[in-house]
Amino acid sequence: MKTTTAILLSFLLTILLLTACGSDSNTEIPDLDINNENSGQTKPVVEEEQTSLTYKDFSGKRIGIEPGTVFDIVAEDIGAIPVFYNEISAGFEDVRKNRLDGFMSDLARSQVFMDTPGNEDIDYVVIPDYIFEAPIAAMSMDQDVVNRFNTFLAVIKNDGTLEDMHNRWLRTTPDLDAPMLDIPRFGNGNGSINVAITGMSQPFTYIGANEEPKGFSVELALRFAAFEEIEVIIDVIDFSGYIPYIISGKTDIGIDAYYITEERRQAVLFTEPYASDLCSILYLSSNDSGAGGAQEQTGNGFIDWLKTGVERNLLMDNRWQLVLNGLGVTMIIAFCAQITGTVFGSFVCWILTRKNKFVNWFGRFYCGLIHGTPVVVLLMITYYIIFGNSSISNVIIAIVAFSMVTGASVALNLKGAIETVDPVEIEAARSIGFSAFRAFLTVTLPQAARRAMPGYTNGFVELVKATAVVGYIAIQDLTRAGDIIRSRTYDAYFPLLLVALIYLLMTTICVQIFKQLIKKINGGISL
Amino acid sequence: MSIISVKNLEKRYGDNVILSGISTDIEKGEVISIIGPSGTGKSTFLRAINFLDPPTGGEVFFDGEIITKKNIDAVRRKMGMVFQSFGLFSHLTVMDNLTAGPLKLLKMPKKEAEEKAMELLKTVGLAERATFFPRQLSGGQKQRVAIARCLAMSPEVILFDEPTSALDPTMVTEVMAVIRRLAKSGMTMLVVTHEMDFARDVSSRIFYMDEGGIYEDGKPAEIFEYPQKPKTQIFIHNIRSYNYEIETRDFDRVEMLSGVENFCFSHAIDKKTANKLQLLAEELVINIVSPIFDKCLLSINFSEKLNSYELFVTYPGENSNALEITDDDLSAAMAEGNAKELRHEHSDGINTITAVL
Numbered sequence: 001m002k003t004t005t006a007i008l009l010s011f012l013l014t015i016l017l018l019t020a021c022g023s024d025s026n027t028e029i030p031d032l033d034i035n036n037e038n039s040g041q042t043k044p045v046v047e048e049e050q051t052s053l054t055y056k057d058f059s060g061k062r063i064g065i066e067p068g069t070v071f072d073i074v075a076e077d078i079g080a081i082p083v084f085y086n087e088i089s090a091g092f093e094d095v096r097k098n099r100l101d102g103f104m105s106d107l108a109r110s111q112v113f114m115d116t117p118g119n120e121d122i123d124y125v126v127i128p129d130y131i132f133e134a135p136i137a138a139m140s141m142d143q144d145v146v147n148r149f150n151t152f153l154a155v156i157k158n159d160g161t162l163e164d165m166h167n168r169w170l171r172t173t174p175d176l177d178a179p180m181l182d183i184p185r186f187g188n189g190n191g192s193i194n195v196a197i198t199g200m201s202q203p204f205t206y207i208g209a210n211e212e213p214k215g216f217s218v219e220l221a222l223r224f225a226a227f228e229e230i231e232v233i234i235d236v237i238d239f240s241g242y243i244p245y246i247i248s249g250k251t252d253i254g255i256d257a258y259y260i261t262e263e264r265r266q267a268v269l270f271t272e273p274y275a276s277d278l279c280s281i282l283y284l285s286s287n288d289s290g291a292g293g294a295q296e297q298t299g300n301g302f303i304d305w306l307k308t309g310v311e312r313n314l315l316m317d318n319r320w321q322l323v324l325n326g327l328g329v330t331m332i333i334a335f336c337a338q339i340t341g342t343v344f345g346s347f348v349c350w351i352l353t354r355k356n357k358f359v360n361w362f363g364r365f366y367c368g369l370i371h372g373t374p375v376v377v378l379l380m381i382t383y384y385i386i387f388g389n390s391s392i393s394n395v396i397i398a399i400v401a402f403s404m405v406t407g408a409s410v411a412l413n414l415k416g417a418i419e420t421v422d423p424v425e426i427e428a429a430r431s432i433g434f435s436a437f438r439a440f441l442t443v444t445l446p447q448a449a450r451r452a453m454p455g456y457t458n459g460f461v462e463l464v465k466a467t468a469v470v471g472y473i474a475i476q477d478l479t480r481a482g483d484i485i486r487s488r489t490y491d492a493y494f495p496l497l498l499v500a501l502i503y504l505l506m507t508t509i510c511v512q513i514f515k516q517l518i519k520k521i522n523g524g525i526s527l
Numbered sequence: 528m529s530i531i532s533v534k535n536l537e538k539r540y541g542d543n544v545i546l547s548g549i550s551t552d553i554e555k556g557e558v559i560s561i562i563g564p565s566g567t568g569k570s571t572f573l574r575a576i577n578f579l580d581p582p583t584g585g586e587v588f589f590d591g592e593i594i595t596k597k598n599i600d601a602v603r604r605k606m607g608m609v610f611q612s613f614g615l616f617s618h619l620t621v622m623d624n625l626t627a628g629p630l631k632l633l634k635m636p637k638k639e640a641e642e643k644a645m646e647l648l649k650t651v652g653l654a655e656r657a658t659f660f661p662r663q664l665s666g667g668q669k670q671r672v673a674i675a676r677c678l679a680m681s682p683e684v685i686l687f688d689e690p691t692s693a694l695d696p697t698m699v700t701e702v703m704a705v706i707r708r709l710a711k712s713g714m715t716m717l718v719v720t721h722e723m724d725f726a727r728d729v730s731s732r733i734f735y736m737d738e739g740g741i742y743e744d745g746k747p748a749e750i751f752e753y754p755q756k757p758k759t760q761i762f763i764h765n766i767r768s769y770n771y772e773i774e775t776r777d778f779d780r781v782e783m784l785s786g787v788e789n790f791c792f793s794h795a796i797d798k799k800t801a802n803k804l805q806l807l808a809e810e811l812v813i814n815i816v817s818p819i820f821d822k823c824l825l826s827i828n829f830s831e832k833l834n835s836y837e838l839f840v841t842y843p844g845e846n847s848n849a850l851e852i853t854d855d856d857l858s859a860a861m862a863e864g865n866a867k868e869l870r871h872e873h874s875d876g877i878n879t880i881t882a883v884l
Contacts, residue, residue: 427579428614428673432628432680433604442627447618 055127058281061101064091066239070261071104074132074279080104086239087200087483088113092122093492095284102283106257110280111173112202116490117312123285126278134259135273136204139246142269145193145253149271152227161223162274169216170275174203176488177317180214183222185232192231195221196251196474199236200487204257207236207484209317211325211476217255220274224255238480241380241472243267248384250474309494313485326481327502329395333477334464336399341406341463348411353418363411370408376469378405383473398470402463409459417452418444450521457514461507468503478502528591530555530684530715531576537584538568538575545571549585549740553717555683558710560726560747561719563736564762569719572736573686576717577606590683604632607677611689613669615661621648621672622657625679633680640679647675651705667698671705678709685709687718696792723766727751735759767794769827776817783825784808790827796836800884803865804838807882811840814858816849816880830883835867838882846873850880
């Protein structure tokens with residue numbers, strides 16, 4: 001247990017250091033900018049008056065954008081260099097660290113981002129509509145669904161509902177914590193529709209208190225279902241997996257904040273647009289005001305940082321529930337995959353120890369294939385190709401995918417352990433009269449199991465960490481919970497460190513449990 | 528009826544024939560030593576009998592019943608085997624090693640199995656090691672546990688596959704003592720061994736194996752005193768003599784001298800004679816012959832006729848007595864003083880210096 005404490009202590013120290021460094025750079029960079037001659041090249045020249053900056057000032061600068069958007073084209077149009085970031089909060093940290101000059105996002109999201117506490121040092125410029133204005137529409141693979149949605153859109157355009165939604169969500173900065181309008185929900189008596197959202201595009205879609213999906217697009221989806229008097233089921237999918245999710249027909253319609261582009265039109269069917277958006281560039285507004293937000297973090301030290309972090313990322317909107325549920329999902333997937341993977345791996349190991357050349361080759365081919373492929377790719381293949389047309393729950397599909405991975409490593413580990421057993425012992429057992437199978441059970445397995453245990457424990461830790469990619473197939477695990485919180489609070493550090501700490505705690509506890517287990521089966525003797 | 532009957536047994540690996548045409552009958556209570564040069568299939572023969580390496584031809588009968596792959600597990604319960612490298616179950620205690628078979632195969636009650644195991648451990652002198660794990664035992668102790676484990680199944684026959692070859696010389700005695708006692712108790716045994724004392728004094732019958740089969744089969748006195756066939760004669764002669772070939776004057780002296788020492792040890796030569804043999808080897812080979820002639824051969828034999836040991840140093844070339852032409856007069860005098868008789872002969876281009884003790 002000593003080592004555990006040591007690990008935890010060093011981890012906490014790292015957090016302290018990290019936050020200290022992060023805060024330092026926050027406060028120092030503006031000072032440096034004044035003196036640094038090169039700052040003009042890496043950062044837009046910031047005038048005393050904020051308003052004087054226009055999009056033209058970003059020509060030749062490095063601009064962060066999210067993948068899966070069309071902003072890389074816009075960035076090129078205005079002569080900026082696009083740099084890809086998975087999330088706006090991570091990207092903007094780099095703006096604060098002077099690695100980026102700005103971050104490009106749609107206007108609606110930029111406004112929300114700017115109004116988030118802690119982001120008072122941020123300002124934005126709007127790219128004029130003659131350069132970029134994109135229609136936002138829903139996507140589907142089903143022409144019938146598209147037609148029905150278009151009919152619904154025509155109705156709400158005529159009766160002013162859409163106009164009212166625009167006013168409430170997009171033309172002003174909305175109160176994201178306010179409850180959603182009460183829209184009647186129906187059971188599946190008249191059928192149901194699956195709607196995919198990312199849950200990470202405030203104000204279009206985001207996850208509110210008690211994991212409730214909220215936002216402009218969510219309201220639209222609810223209204224669509226109410227209009228057709230059918231049940232609505234909302235799936236939350238990570239950005240990276242969103243379009244494949246729709247293309248594979250895993251959902252009926254995707255209603256989020258996706259622009260109509262020619263490229264996308266090749267792959268999916270778009271409905272009529274229900275909104276349009278402008279593009280904007282977020283940047284660090286000025287030296288003086290920039291310090292404001294950052295100083296709030298640093299001036300009061302680590303304890304305050306922790307306090308606001310917990311308040312904003314965990315207590316507000318009961319976000320701790322998101323973390324807790326995510327932890328549960330991660331554990332369910334990891335434990336189930338470990339169990340089924342062990343059974344499956346034992347079978348693969350049996351194949352690997354066969355003398356038949358073809359069977360043996362097949363086993364080695366399988367292990368090589370699994371080991372040589374990134375886990376996330378395997379997960380996607382399992383989800384979209386192997387189980388492409390089935391309605392099996394995503395969690396079960398993830399368990400299947402991770403069982404295949406665990407199976408391969410358990411098989412190789414067990415095979416290695418079996419090979420360490422002295423063949424003379426097996427012969428001795430046979431010479432007493434044990435059959436081959438009983439000699440395996442009596443002599444080989446107990447010894448092999450002991451020797452495989454350290455590798456097995458290690459494999460479980462690897463598995464727990466590998467499950468962090470299940471967000472790709474619309475599962476809300478621990479990592480994804482952290483991502484969702486980040487997408488609301490735009491806090492680059494706290495959710496990450498929190499999630500890391502929970503993973504560390506979980507794996508440490510599991511390793512201890514495994515160790516006790518090993519001790520028990522070894523009869524108190526460590527082999 | 529013979530307890531083991533081997534009919535026309537053959538064992539081959541691909542085109543490589545190891546054993547062929549072996550037929551023999553083994554009666555209850557016989558103690559058979561299987562001797563012969565390495566690589567003549569002694570171990571393979573044992574392993575073919577209990578099907579650890581199933582024979583590729585011929586038949587083996589146990590108690591009149593033909594052994595097949597189907598009934599082999601049942602047969603093995605009555606035919607134990609002791610291995611060169613022990614094969615103790617390393618994850619089990621000594622006690623559990625002994626009771627594993629009786630509990631799981633013979634369905635013996637736990638209490639009875641443990642009592643019997645304890646009894647057997649007492650007879651091999653390891654009762655106080657019952658709770659130890661194999662890795663906590665010495666080699667000799669491990670082999671004694673392995674023998675006890677075999678006995679726990681109450682076998683009718685035990686096959687020993689070079690039971691002392693992997694042991695330190697100091698541990699051979701303790702294991703051989705157990706095997707000797709077992710032989711005297713009337714257990715039917717087949718022992719592949721290099722312990723000629725055991726083969727001569729304890730066994731009731733000897734298989735000399737060569738040329739892929741039992742080359743000569745007889746009582747110990749017949750094989751050791753009057754071997755009939757040429758290869759047996761050479762083998763018996765060789766095990767009673769020591770030969771060391773010297774190629775250059777910078778040969779490995781330590782190896783030669785320790786070889787002489789080992790020969791003396793394994794033939795139970797008394798301390799005084801052993802010292803003399805070592806001294807003669809040192810003076811004659813190292814100091815007198817090899818500095819002059821480079822190539823020579825040292826042999827030590829027991830002469831039945833003289834009832835004494837003879838030491839020969841032979842070297843090729845014209846008639847020339849190294850004892851006379853050497854500069855090392857002191858060594859020559861030392862050799863003279865330690866041998867009862869010291870002479871030089873020359874015939875067919877070979878010089879021989881003979882020292883009789």
